[in-house]
Amino acid sequence: MLHATTIFMHAGIVEESVTGVHRLYQLSKAGKLCVPAMNVNDSVTKTKFDNLYSCRESIIDALKRSTDLMFGGKQAVVCGYGEVGKGCCQALKALGSAVYVTEIDPICALQAAMDGFRVVKLTEVIRQVDIVITATGNKGVVTREHMERMKNGCVVCNMGHSNTEIDVHSLRTPDLIWEKVRSQVDHIIWPNNKRVVLLAEGRLANLCCSSLPSFVVSVTAATQALALIELYNAPQNRYKADVYLLPKKMDEYVASLHLPTFDAHLTELTDEQAKYLGLNKVGPFKPNYYSQNKKFYFCNKKSIPCWSYTFASTACSRAPTSHSEHLTLWWTRQAAEAFTKSVAGGLIASFEPPTRTEPEWEA
Numbered sequence: 001m002l003h004a005t006t007i008f009m010h011a012g013i014v015e016e017s018v019t020g021v022h023r024l025y026q027l028s029k030a031g032k033l034c035v036p037a038m039n040v041n042d043s044v045t046k047t048k049f050d051n052l053y054s055c056r057e058s059i060i061d062a063l064k065r066s067t068d069l070m071f072g073g074k075q076a077v078v079c080g081y082g083e084v085g086k087g088c089c090q091a092l093k094a095l096g097s098a099v100y101v102t103e104i105d106p107i108c109a110l111q112a113a114m115d116g117f118r119v120v121k122l123t124e125v126i127r128q129v130d131i132v133i134t135a136t137g138n139k140g141v142v143t144r145e146h147m148e149r150m151k152n153g154c155v156v157c158n159m160g161h162s163n164t165e166i167d168v169h170s171l172r173t174p175d176l177i178w179e180k181v182r183s184q185v186d187h188i189i190w191p192n193n194k195r196v197v198l199l200a201e202g203r204l205a206n207l208c209c210s211s212l213p214s215f216v217v218s219v220t221a222a223t224q225a226l227a228l229i230e231l232y233n234a235p236q237n238r239y240k241a242d243v244y245l246l247p248k249k250m251d252e253y254v255a256s257l258h259l260p261t262f263d264a265h266l267t268e269l270t271d272e273q274a275k276y277l278g279l280n281k282v283g284p285f286k287p288n289y290y291s292q293n294k295k296f297y298f299c300n301k302k303s304i305p306c307w308s309y310t311f312a313s314t315a316c317s318r319a320p321t322s323h324s325e326h327l328t329l330w331w332t333r334q335a336a337e338a339f340t341k342s343v344a345g346g347l348i349a350s351f352e353p354p355t356r357t358e359p360e361w362e363a
């Protein structure tokens with residue numbers, strides 16, 4: 001818990017997690033936020049990469065490493081069809097699993113249906129599924145009642161928020177035996193010998209049982225570093241004690257720095273096309289509203305220069321191999337250094353909230 005006087009000494013907060021951002025908006029609404037805060041979670045380079053692409057890979061890695069499961073022909077249910085849920089569903093489908101989705105939001109439910117997944121209530125499929133994955137950011141999504149009805153050998157894990165999604169607490173009763181079969185894998189044994197396989201005691205399965213793709217960590221760490229630099233360099237009145245989205249220009253900048261990895265070549269707008277779309281040729285190319293752990297990072301005028309390196313080392317501590325570590329460190333430094341130069345060059349100093357004029361329709 002940070003004392004209010006400590007917060008006053010800082011230039012701002014950069015928050016990466018869904019839940020943390022939610023709390024910041026609550027503080028702001030209550031008039032209790034005393035410094036500017038940057039909502040990095042809703043940057044495309046965070047949401048798409050960390051939540052979608054990263055989880056798409058790490059869910060399979062986590063399940064394989066901890067259970068040696070084969071996915072072809074298995075039935076899985078994914079609770080929540082947000083970015084994390086979408087990634088999990090895509091990965092399971094690609095390996096031949098039959099995937100069900102549960103959702104509370106009709107738009108996400110419709111998306112799931114259009115993507116070819118059956119949208120069900122958890123109770124409809126709980127008896128038949130082999131794998132249950134939560135990805136909602138919510139609490140009490142899988143209850144003891146659900147687990148009572150699971151079949152023998154069903155694997156249960158959480159990819160969403162902290163350890164709240166699966167009601168693990170309700171399994172700590174004298175009638176159930178907990179058997180640790182390996183690190184991060186518990187068998188919960190019922191009196192009739194039925195076993196439910198619980199990963200990481202309901203904490204984030206991918207963070208506990210696998211590694212994260214270091215490239216993704218590089219993208220998100222670079223986004224956070226740039227958000228800190230922006231808060232640090234911004235003229236005094238640009239940000240008040242409120243929650244802000246990262247300017248789209250910076251999002252695009254992080255993405256462009258990572259494109260050379262894939263030898264990807266961007267198409268440049270012609271003058272005529274730029275005018276037609278009402279865009280600046282160098283971006284931003286999308287309006288700010290175009291979208292796609294819980295840590296608070298504080299920056300003050302003294303600490304900012306070392307932040308990019310802190311992020312790099314954070315990224316590296318989560319990276320799987322030394323080659324990847326090297327890459328992560330390198331990309332994060334590149335992003336921070338190049339961005340610092342661009343600030344000096346006036347790229348961000350001249351930043352205005354993106355405006356977009358209507359295209360001039362030709363007769």
Ligand SMILES: NC(=O)c1ccc[n+]([C@@H]2O[C@H](COP(=O)([O-])OP(=O)(O)OC[C@H]3O[C@@H](n4cnc5c(N)ncnc54)[C@H](O)[C@@H]3O)[C@@H](O)[C@H]2O)c1
Pocket residue numbers: 017018019050051055079080081082083084085102103104105108135136137138141159160161162204205206207293
């Ligand atoms: N495991 C990881 O590495 C990782 C990475 C990024 C984010 N996260 C966490 O994953 C969670 C989800 O992130 P997201 O970006 O997908 O969020 P999101 O808001 O895009 O998606 C969550 C979805 O769950 C649905 N939902 C909420 N309650 C539900 C319920 N009871 N039953 C079924 N569906 C329900 C919501 O309607 C929403 O569509 C967050 O807590 C986030 O912090 C985890």
